[in-house]
Amino acid sequence: MKLDRDRPDDEIPTSSMADIAFLLIVFFMITTTFTATRGLDFALPEDDDDPPVVEKEESVLIEILPSGELIVDQDPMQLHEIIPYLKPKLERNPKKPVIIRPDTATPYKYMVQVYDELRQGEDHGLAEPINISVPTQREIQSFWY
Amino acid sequence: MKLKATIEHKPNIPTASMADIAFLLIIFFMLTITFEVDKTQVVLPKTTLRYEIPKQSAYVSIDPNGRIRVSDGNEQSALVSAADEVLSMAAGVIAMDPQKVFVVKSDGEVSWEKVDEVIDALKRAKVRDVYLLSDQRTVTDG
Numbered sequence: 001m002k003l004d005r006d007r008p009d010d011e012i013p014t015s016s017m018a019d020i021a022f023l024l025i026v027f028f029m030i031t032t033t034f035t036a037t038r039g040l041d042f043a044l045p046e047d048d049d050d051p052p053v054v055e056k057e058e059s060v061l062i063e064i065l066p067s068g069e070l071i072v073d074q075d076p077m078q079l080h081e082i083i084p085y086l087k088p089k090l091e092r093n094p095k096k097p098v099i100i101r102p103d104t105a106t107p108y109k110y111m112v113q114v115y116d117e118l119r120q121g122e123d124h125g126l127a128e129p130i131n132i133s134v135p136t137q138r139e140i141q142s143f144w145y
Numbered sequence: 146m147k148l149k150a151t152i153e154h155k156p157n158i159p160t161a162s163m164a165d166i167a168f169l170l171i172i173f174f175m176l177t178i179t180f181e182v183d184k185t186q187v188v189l190p191k192t193t194l195r196y197e198i199p200k201q202s203a204y205v206s207i208d209p210n211g212r213i214r215v216s217d218g219n220e221q222s223a224l225v226s227a228a229d230e231v232l233s234m235a236a237g238v239i240a241m242d243p244q245k246v247f248v249v250k251s252d253g254e255v256s257w258e259k260v261d262e263v264i265d266a267l268k269r270a271k272v273r274d275v276y277l278l279s280d281q282r283t284v285t286d287g
Contacts, residue, residue: 017164018164018167021163021168021170021171024167024171025167025171028171028174028178029174032174032177032178037179037197038195038196038278038279038281039192039195039198039248039276039277039278039279040192040194040196040277041196041274041275041276042249042264042275042277043273043274043275044264044267044268044272044273044274044275064257103257104256104257104258104261105256105257105258106257107253107255107256108251108252108254108256108259109190109191109253109254111257111260112190112192112253112277112279113190113192115277116192116193116194116279120193134264136261136264136265136268137258137261137262137265138265139265
């Protein structure tokens with residue numbers, strides 16, 4: 001007599017695997033946000049209570065007015081004129097500090113613009129990176145003379 | 146004459162490799178995903194130089210209205226009332242990890258006074274590495 005036995009299926013059910021996988025893909029696609037993850041590095045010097053005294057004549061002062069106009073060592077200047085102005089000074093003294101001093105009302109983007117330009121000094125033919133300093137208002141009030 | 150029975154083929158789409166492709170995509174998304182800890186909407190300043198910011202950096206964001214939000218890089222950013230709170234948060238983070246990188250994410254139109262307060266607070270908290278988050282400057286930006 002022939003027995004009619006149900007043979008158990010020896011396959012692993014994988015039909016729902018793709019569903020689960022695509023569900024996970026949809027989750028990651030929705031939660032992934034492509035954001036700006038790049039920026040300018042801005043190494044902060046140590047907060048020194050007794051900073052080295054820099055004579056005014058030894059440094060270059062870049063003032064940024066609220067309108068975005070630049071005053072470099074008392075003279076109005078365009079952004080692209082800064083590096084050619086600094087070049088002979090920095091060739092004589094590569095460590096000469098260049099101080100950026102924005103007005104308190106100056107939009108932040110103008111300060112970033114100037115900082116970005118100075119950071120590109122080596123691309124404009126300078127031998128060494130510029131010694132840039134951006135003192136905070138507290139430091140200006142405490143140590144500026 | 147005996148006719149051969151025609152073999153009927155069941156129509157089916159081969160889906161065996163679908164799961165492989167799907168899992169490959171999952172692995173890609175899992176490796177590239179970074180959960181945004183700060184969702185403040187700002188118009189970033191544009192710079193030519195831009196460097197990759199390390200993952201899990203702490204964030205200090207300043208929106209166009211001057212409101213400051215802080216995040217230690219793990220938690221979602223929270224609103225703070227003054228820059229002094231940035232100092233206490235940053236000091237706490239630096240005490241745990243002295244090498245922690247901080248990111249200043251500020252709207253370009255915010256006054257320097259506001260950003261200056263934040264940078265000063267980070268300086269006082271002994272933060273060494275700060276990144277100013279920016280967008281790419283292109284030739285059309287002038």
